[in-house]
Amino acid sequence: MNILIKDIGQLITCANKGRIPKAGKKQSEIGLIRNGNIFIEKDKIAFAGSNAELKKFLAGSAVKNYDVIDGRGKVITPGFIDSHTHFVFAGSREDEYEMRQAGKTYQEIAKAGGGILSTVNAVRNSNKSELTELSGKRLDNFIKYGSTTVEGKSGYGLDLGNELKILEVMKELNENNKYGIDIIPTFLGAHSVHPEKSREEYIYEICHNIISIVSREGLAKFIDVFVEVNYFTKEEADKIFTFGKKYGLTAKLHTDQFNSVGGIETGIKHNAASVDHLEVLKEDDIELLAAHCKDKKKRNIIATVLPGVSYFLGIPYAPARKLISKKIPVALATDFNPGSCMTENIQMIMSLASVHLKMTAEEILNAVTINAAFALNIESKSGSIETGKQADLLIFDMPSYKYLVYNFGVNHLETVIKKGKIVLHVN
Structure with missing residues (x-):
């Protein structure tokens, strides 16, 4: 045609x-x-x-x-590119939302057995067919607001079988969805610690078992780690990214969402495609990113900011204006997920970026198109x-x-x- x-x-x-x-x-x-x-x-x-x-x-x-x-x-x-989502999951967490409205923090809810592990249990109790149907409906919502390419992360399985199940659902949907939406898969096994294993055992399984299978089966292009207090340290992320690189997976990371614990320097060390969240990003780390992006011999790292999370959780907004002033490329994404940003509407994220991040309409348009493409290594396409x-x-x-x-x-x-x-x- x-x-x-x-x-x-x-x-x-x-x-x-x-x-x-x-x-x-x-x-x-x-x-x-x-x-x-x-x-x-x-x-x-x-x-x-x-x-x-x-x-x-x-x-x-x-x-x-x-x-x-x-x-x-x-x-x-x-077409808009949503470069950070967790759209394959089961269950919902509206009760946790009410708990937060009553004063509980994200971290307190997680310690009480809610949060990521709540969704992990729902995913483990769902089969591929159920997950595919649920996730396909969400893709319908993404495209209604203009997202023609959607990145998706695993991370709600936290064991070999269930992590593969999530990635296989994404592969199937990429090959066959109603609108031809491009789905870019990311392995986020290091989203939280395995509920039945020690952190050392689970990190060993990620590095010595799951990564190689994900790579061999062509189930992911990226590998992600949640670098945060009570989740994964920068040293653990370093180890996981080293194994991921060995198997052809490009680094991305969640970092500086609630605490700044060295994720930026880890992302720079591994030449990550993007560093995401950045709500509590420190001045020193902004300077590190700026120096990296200034080096023409190195590929720019995209700073992906997620204002929907700040809005939904009532936490600080990422310092987008400082990032732009330091010539660090900024992308915007929904971070669609059941716990901290339950929306597929990228246009709402654009509005939040205008009001709360003080980004201009022009900066926002580039943040959901060409810069988001760079965050997924699809800028040539x-x-x-x-x-x-x-x-x-x-x-x-x-x-x-x-x-x-x-x-x-x-x-x-x-x-x-x-x-x-x-x-x-x-x-």
Whole structure:
């Protein structure tokens, strides 16, 4: 199928000719083309540009049969990329939410047997078919708000069989979901300590057994560790990442959510694709990240901030403005999970980033597109509207891209194009 979208009111390309994440002032560059045009050939973007450029393209193109979409009065962006979620799980924890509202902390609930281990029990009591059905419905919600690519983590199994079960569900859904959403899998066996084993025994099992099987079966691209008090230390993360690298898994980590315990230096040591959360990030660690990102010989680490968690738990917000001022590339994600951020709505996260992180609309758009793509190592395929990239597009019925954060709580998304096909009419 070939499609020409003509006379687009505002075409937001998020084009990234530098081939590095957008940081500092460049995080505000969104590649806006007024009255722009897009030509989709099969599943790829063949052209994106002005009316004058379109005439030249069509004159030289061998493709003569195509559908035409009128883009007047519309805003088109790249498909959003949710680069941090835990969408495969069973059960729910609304009772814990009420406990928090009554004054209990996340950590107190976890110590009492709730938290992550509550969901672990629900997952262990569910079969693959049940998990697939539940998770598929959540994917339907993700795409309704514009997420055309979704990262997903394991971590609610905490033993070999159940961790593999979660990753196998993601693999099956990636190969077969209603809208063709791309799912990027992450192994997060080190999400919490195994409830029936000592931490030493469980870390040994992760390193000497589970990682090799996950790699051999092609079940994950990344390996993640929750570096936090009462969870995993930076030394334990270092060991796990070393084994992960041996088996071809790229590091990511949860760090600096409640306490700062050295996760940033561990992420830098292992050249992590991203460091996520950062609610209590220290000035010294911001400087470490800035120095790493300044080194052109090293791949930039993406700082993925999760304002939905801060909103849901009532904890501090990550220092996004400081990160941007230090030229550290920032991404935004939902962290959708049953305990600390129960929403698949990336647009709400964008609104929270505007109000609480003081990010501009332009910075936010890059944070959920091209920078999020870098956080998942898919920047050559997704994250911007450029020739040769996968045709993942969102068509919004609104007068300006700034409406996304201004007219909050309203879904202006009209049409979703995934891999060159119209897969959803939302409104």
